[in-house]
Amino acid sequence: MSSRQQAASGRPIPNALTIAGVDPSGGAGILADVKAMSALGAYGCAVIAALTAQNTQGVTGISAVQPAFVGQQIDTLFADVRIDAVKIGMLGQQPVIQVVAEKLAKWAPAHVVLDPVMVAKSGDLLLERDAVGAMREALLPQATLLTPNLPEAGVLLEERPVETVKEMRRVAERLRNKLAHSGERWVLVKGGHLPGNDTIDLLHDGDRMIELPGHRIETVNTHGTGCTLSAALAALLPQTGDVPEAARRAKAYLTEAIRHAERLSVGSGHGPVHHFHAWW
Numbered sequence: 001m002s003s004r005q006q007a008a009s010g011r012p013i014p015n016a017l018t019i020a021g022v023d024p025s026g027g028a029g030i031l032a033d034v035k036a037m038s039a040l041g042a043y044g045c046a047v048i049a050a051l052t053a054q055n056t057q058g059v060t061g062i063s064a065v066q067p068a069f070v071g072q073q074i075d076t077l078f079a080d081v082r083i084d085a086v087k088i089g090m091l092g093q094q095p096v097i098q099v100v101a102e103k104l105a106k107w108a109p110a111h112v113v114l115d116p117v118m119v120a121k122s123g124d125l126l127l128e129r130d131a132v133g134a135m136r137e138a139l140l141p142q143a144t145l146l147t148p149n150l151p152e153a154g155v156l157l158e159e160r161p162v163e164t165v166k167e168m169r170r171v172a173e174r175l176r177n178k179l180a181h182s183g184e185r186w187v188l189v190k191g192g193h194l195p196g197n198d199t200i201d202l203l204h205d206g207d208r209m210i211e212l213p214g215h216r217i218e219t220v221n222t223h224g225t226g227c228t229l230s231a232a233l234a235a236l237l238p239q240t241g242d243v244p245e246a247a248r249r250a251k252a253y254l255t256e257a258i259r260h261a262e263r264l265s266v267g268s269g270h271g272p273v274h275h276f277h278a279w280w
Contacts, residue, residue, distance in 0.1 A: 018037070
């Protein structure tokens with residue numbers, strides 16, 4: 001349902017929050033998140049958790065945001081704005097992870113989509129190594145939907161990345177066991193790193209194991225795909241109320257954003273996907 005249709009039906013337009021880092025090129029991070037949220041009928045809000053000097057070719061620098069100020073941003077926003085879903089992306093440092101975890105526990109948003117951002121498309125490290133443990137212990141239990149790719153899943157489980165759909169099923173089960181046992185909790189293991197032309201994702205809630213099929217699109221313009229998918233999920237979950245439906249729609253949106261990415265001309269490296277492919 002579009003935002004125009006929502007208004008006509010009397011349903012409030014959802015407010016979706018991204019807590020993540022800034023990519024000045026606009027292909028990933030908060031700028032990409034707000035674009036995806038806007039394209040999918042949600043009002044995007046943002047809390048800046050990290051700063052990067054970055055373009056389509058790589059990351060040349062990272063500057064931390066003071067953890068106390070990250071917490072102040074979250075408290076100030078929640079005190080005034082109804083937040084229907086939260087997407088968590090690049091946090092960078094252990095102290096920031098701890099503050100975000102504390103504020104999520106305080107405000108208890110209905111939907112928390114955790115994209116465990118660790119490495120940029122260029123290969124640059126975006127999460128300090130000593131912060132991985134804090135993510136496992138403080139954030140995973142609060143996620144209602146975890147969205148790792150295969151390398152990230154390997155890091156979270158402290159094992160090598162898997163290479164087959166069969167192995168992905170075991171990974172999805174093990175990651176689901178790391179989430180809280182109460183309430184509706186899901187893991188979406190993304191298969192974009194699988195060999196071959198298929199890009200199968202697995203969605204698991206501890207009971208159902210749902211395959212989301214896809215086919216690889218040959219393009220270098222894949223910067224920010226993980227950010228875009230998790231932001232799309234945060235936009236769609238309050239509108240659908242159904243995780244599998246939101247996941248299918250989010251993947252379909254991302255697929256078309258990748259398919260139309262060559263209509264843009266941004267940088268000379270891994271270009272961004274086209275978030276507004278349905279608009280312009």
